[in-house]
Amino acid sequence: MTGGTPVAGETLPGAGGGDDDADRVVCHVDMDCFYASCERLRRPDLAGEPVVVGMGYEPGESIGAVATASYEAREFGVESAMPISEALELLPRRADADPDDPDAPDPEETGRYLPVDLDFYEDVASEVKEVLRDCADTRREVSIDEAYLDATDRTSWAVAGGGGGSPSDGGDGDDGDDSTDPPPSGAAGPAEARTLAEGYARHVKDRIEREAGVPASVGVAPNMSAAKVASDADKPDGLVVVPPGSVAEFLAPLPTADVHGVGPVTEGTLAELGIETAGDLAAADRDRLAAELGERGPELSRRAAGDDDREVTPTGLPKSLSRESALPTTADEPTKRETVSALAADVARRARERGCLYRTIGIKAVEPPFDVNTRARSLPGPVDDPDLVEEVALDLLGEFDETRVRKLGVRVSKLDFAETDQATLGGFEPGDGPGDRSDGAADRPRGSVGRTAGTDGDGGKLTDWVDGEPTADGDATGNEAERRTGDGQASLGDWS
DNA sequence: TCTGGGGTCCTAGGACCC
DNA sequence: TCTGGGGTCCTAGGACCC
Structure with a gap:
């Protein structure tokens, strides 16, 4: 490690100075083109074929997009x-290749298009998850096809015993001496000196393939963001090990876009500042970055430098639930209202399934070409009330009665998974004026009802109600509520 | 290239309170 | 009636991720 680059997070072996963060072993597991892999799992004839899994392409021309393309299709x-239409131009469907039609596409240049089948993918994902559960106690499942593991208590950066680079097959964890010099191995290449961490990661990867039947790429590093980049660095079927001490070197040459959190806009902003690589970003003046990008700027710089002390923590409960759907651009009011009603019903149903209350209801209306409008309204207190979701959503939609839209959405937020007493907010009228509050407020503290209409000087503060669990009432829905909450917790944020 | 669906987090301005 | 500062909540929009 003679390169002049100061390596963030490097610690001396014995120096227990506060953070021995550098010794963490974080694994990022990223399934390769997961949906396509799932389809192949049940249709082995698709092996080696270009496979495209899309949403909404079915009805012909389609307003659909590619959800996942296999690596063959990506070529x-x-x-x-x-957009599916574009994908079809690049790679026509197999079904369209008619050998008798001279105008039909060359069968060699076609692929298979399949509609998404999330239920099935979730089944596969839960098998993957079982493996992960077995492999690490500390996990964060980020999405259906991605997870972080903290394996610090299962393995280490020590060099594996026996001098050889003999490709042992996963998991024969004979640990050798304790010599802890992290191998200064090339980051992406086969390490000359294998670490126990590498063996562990290979074991995880192999088990996923063996037990769930789908391929994964795995990155191992001393922190989350480096592990994330590592898993991406050699896809598909990759295994990239970045030991402590070589993180900064590993990241430096990569384009800024490879840093997690840098999207097209930020990439452009950085480019204008002359920042092209992660190395540039790491070395950039952080005050300048803060001025250009806000707090995110310095944080991205730290990540790019390989400096990330976030702990691997389980995914929490969701913050919002939403549904949206694209439609052929229309200004037709009944169509829009019907769409919103259906979306509202669905969102409310999902919220109830997960045992959560919501306090804010919102809509989204996208105007062509792609102008996103959102409107939201908060209620005096959390509710579980499908009719109210619809009512408020339609009311908010009123602003867009004349608007041509290409997409509509409904969202509930300010979720509350606590107790599910009091599921409905009686008598709340979305547009009601201050005069309206006499009836209906039944079990609500009055005053706050209708506050969204603006003008009432409400006496009962919102927070009084929210914090103060409206005095134990005998509605006795408690049991069911509890059960639902339990289910919700188990099924949220994970892959089921 | 005319762009699906489900999320997260951040920012900025305004209302309101003390 | 010319005016300070701090804090919180709300809404809207934007960037990003998978």
Whole structure:
């Protein structure tokens, strides 16, 4: 490690100075084109074929987009999030390849298009999850196909015993001496000196493939953001090990866009500042970055330098639930209202399934070309009330009665998973004026009802109600509520 | 390239309170 | 009636991620 680059987070072996963070072993597991892999799992004939899994392409022309493209399909230029129509141009469907039609696409240049089947993917994901549960106690499941593991208590950065680079097959964890010099191995290449961490990661990867039947790429590093980048560095089927001490070197040459959190906009802003690589970003003046990008700027710089002390923590409960759907651009009011009603019902149903109350209801209306409008209204207190979701959503939609939209959405937020007493807010009228509050407020503290209409000088403060669990009432829905909450917790944020 | 669906976090301005 | 400062909540929009 003679390169002049100061390596963030490097610690001396014996120096227990506060943070021995550098010794953490964090694994990032990222399934390879997961949806396509799942489809292949149940349809082995798709092996080696370009496979495109899309949403909404079915009805013909389609307003759909590519959810996942297999690596074979990517070779034709098909990418995630690409409109299906475009994907079809790059890679026609197999079904369209008619050998008798001279105008039909060459069968060699076609792929398979399949509609998403989330339920099935979730089944596969839960098998993957079982493996992960077995492999690490500390996990964060980020999405259906991605997770972080903190394996510090299962393995280490010590060099594996026996001099050899003999590719042992996963998990024969004979640990050798305790010599803890982290191998200064090339980050992405096969390490000359294998660490126990590498063996561990290979074991995880192999088990996933063996037990769930789908391939994963794994990155191992002393922190989350480096592990994330590592898992991405050699996809598909990659295993990239970045030992402590080589994190900064590993990151430095990568384009800024490879840093987690740098999207197209930030990439552009950075480029204007002459910052092209993670190394540039790491070395950039952080005050300047803060001025250009806000607090995010310095944070990205730290990440780019390999400095990330976030702990691997389990995913918490969701903050919002939403549903949206695209439609052929229309200004037709009944169509819009019907759409919103259906979305509202669905969101409310999901909220109830998960045993959560919500205090804010909102809509989204996207105007062509892509102008996103959101409107939201908060209620005096958390509710579980499908009719109210619909009512408020439709009321908010009123502002867009004349508007041509291409997409509509409904969202509930300010979720409350605590107790599910009092599921409905009786008598609340979305548009009601201050005069309206006499009836209906039944079990609500009055005054706050209708506050969203603006003008009432309400006496009972919102927080009084929210904090103060409206005096134990005998509605006895408690049991069910509790059960629902339990279920919700178990099924949220994880892969089930 | 005319862009699906489900999320997260951050920022900025305004209302309101003390 | 020309005016300070701090804090919280709300809404809207934006960037990003998978």
